[in-house]
Amino acid sequence: MNNESLVSISDLTKEEILELLEKARKFEENPNQRLLEGKVVATLFFEPSTRTRLSFETAVNRLGGRVIGFSDASTTSSSKGETMHDTIRMVANYADLIIMRHHLEGAARYASEFSPVPIINAGDGANQHPSQTMLDLYSIYKTQGTLENLTITMVGDLKYGRTVHSLLMAMYHFKPVFNFVACQELQMPVEYKLFCEEHGIEYHESTDFSEEIINQSDILYMTRVQRERFTDLLEYERVKDLYNLHNSMLDNSKENLRILHPLPRVNEIAYDVDANPKAYYFQQAQNGLYAREAIICKVLGIDVK
Amino acid sequence: MNENKKKELAVAALENGTVIDHIPSDSLFKVVDLLGIQSLENSVTIGNNLDSKKYGRKGIIKVADVTFPESTLNRIAIIAPNAVINEIKDYEVVNKRKVSLPDDIYGIVKCSNPKCITNNEPMRTHFHVIDRDNMVLKCHYCERTEVKDKITLK
Numbered sequence: 334m335n336n337e338s339l340v341s342i343s344d345l346t347k348e349e350i351l352e353l354l355e356k357a358r359k360f361e362e363n364p365n366q367r368l369l370e371g372k373v374v375a376t377l378f379f380e381p382s383t384r385t386r387l388s389f390e391t392a393v394n395r396l397g398g399r400v401i402g403f404s405d406a407s408t409t410s411s412s413k414g415e416t417m418h419d420t421i422r423m424v425a426n427y428a429d430l431i432i433m434r435h436h437l438e439g440a441a442r443y444a445s446e447f448s449p450v451p452i453i454n455a456g457d458g459a460n461q462h463p464s465q466t467m468l469d470l471y472s473i474y475k476t477q478g479t480l481e482n483l484t485i486t487m488v489g490d491l492k493y494g495r496t497v498h499s500l501l502m503a504m505y506h507f508k509p510v511f512n513f514v515a516c517q518e519l520q521m522p523v524e525y526k527l528f529c530e531e532h533g534i535e536y537h538e539s540t541d542f543s544e545e546i547i548n549q550s551d552i553l554y555m556t557r558v559q560r561e562r563f564t565d566l567l568e569y570e571r572v573k574d575l576y577n578l579h580n581s582m583l584d585n586s587k588e589n590l591r592i593l594h595p596l597p598r599v600n601e602i603a604y605d606v607d608a609n610p611k612a613y614y615f616q617q618a619q620n621g622l623y624a625r626e627a628i629i630c631k632v633l634g635i636d637v638k
Numbered sequence: 639m640n641e642n643k644k645k646e647l648a649v650a651a652l653e654n655g656t657v658i659d660h661i662p663s664d665s666l667f668k669v670v671d672l673l674g675i676q677s678l679e680n681s682v683t684i685g686n687n688l689d690s691k692k693y694g695r696k697g698i699i700k701v702a703d704v705t706f707p708e709s710t711l712n713r714i715a716i717i718a719p720n721a722v723i724n725e726i727k728d729y730e731v732v733n734k735r736k737v738s739l740p741d742d743i744y745g746i747v748k749c750s751n752p753k754c755i756t757n758n759e760p761m762r763t764h765f766h767v768i769d770r771d772n773m774v775l776k777c778h779y780c781e782r783t784e785v786k787d788k789i790t791l792k
Contacts, residue, residue: 416759416760417755437753439778439779439780440779442755443755443756443761458753459753460781461781524783
């Protein structure tokens with residue numbers, strides 16, 4: 334087992350999260366640092382994800398490392414029936430670090446148990462995606478100046494949304510207040526509400542995406558409501574536009590409010606919001622680069638000046 | 639009392655070895671399987687559907703000249719949480735204890751999530767016991783929780 338791997342955001346202590354945020358801040362000031370000179374990083378995308386792969390590969394390139402890997406398992410021995418175990422063991426002979434995405438849940442945890450080089454989980458099915466959470470945390474930290482005592486409103490698909498679950502788990506260190514806004518079918522699962530109760534985190538649930546809730550918020554975290562999540566398509570038709578954000582809804586919102594979205598968006602944020610200075614989702618994606626540079630250096634034990 | 643004594647004798651007294659008592663009747667053969675008793679060379683006595691004051695009906699297993707390691711016996715706690723282990727020496731019970739659920743369960747329980755890596759790679763499952771009283775397990779890999787009634791063995 335390699336203890337330096339990053340599989341889940343809950344593997345990190347509060348101190349480690351704050352350290353990573355500080356490293357990300359340094360990388361934002363100076364993204365091009367040749368800290369990975371002579372190192373080879375493998376990006377193994379058993380499941381395609383262009384956005385995440387490009388962000389990680391850009392991070393490695395800006396750190397002066399070299400990248401090997403694949404972006405689709407159909408071109409590898411997996412399609413011949415090789416186990417993931419054997420693929421990872423083989424690649425670990427070549428690379429100093431493996432960044433992997435897999436459609437099966439728990440794949441990265443398993444790989445971290447036998448891989449001789451560190452593993453970074455770039456998404457395992459509906460389970461974990463810690464670098465997304467780190468970039469969300471960095472975006473919140475950067476725009477609010479702190480992670481403590483913030484009111485965070487999560488909107489849309491709270492049932493299947495991996496990003497909102499991980500963000501919730503990570504924020505528990507920082508005494509947040511949550512508003513969960515979703516239709517009946519896509520409510521926050523009971524286990525996460527129990528998690529809040531066990532840790533004394535205040536939360537409110539609503540099916541109504543009202544301006545009153547928006548006006549209390551420091552962070553508005555929007556997610557996409559996907560058609561395939563519904564068992565009842567009539568229900569989908571009824572609710573699909575109820576959780577969309579329009580610029581006029583932000584008229585009386587707090588000055589420091591920022592709107593986040595893991596992207597891609599479809600209809601849930603109207604295009605008229607983009608010009609509002611409170612819209613932050615594109616910068617958020619850019620922050621992913623700095624967060625990933627920080628994560629890569631942490632797992633390899635490289636100090637950032 | 640006399641009745642009970644007769645029943646005990648019905649499944650033969652043991653000179654040395656291990657008696658596993660208070661196994662739910664419907665789990666008896668799973669317990670046999672988990673402990674690998676079918677492949678033992680020793681003499682084994684199995685009783686099932688015996689009257690039990692506490693549980694209605696119970697099963698009992700007597701294995702001569704074998705003491706199982708504690709960790710092996712605790713594997714059966716998932717399906718026989720009230721089982722009692724008696725170590726016998728020279729016809730006397732020298733050690734008597736209940737099985738206890740371990741903190742981590744390896745290789746016994748099957749994950750109910752078809753998208754879990756453990757159902758797709760040749761590997762051992764691993765569950766954390768997160769609630770002992772209500773027997774709630776959490777898969778170490780996909781992090782999904784399994785509640786008592788839904789737990790299936792591999």
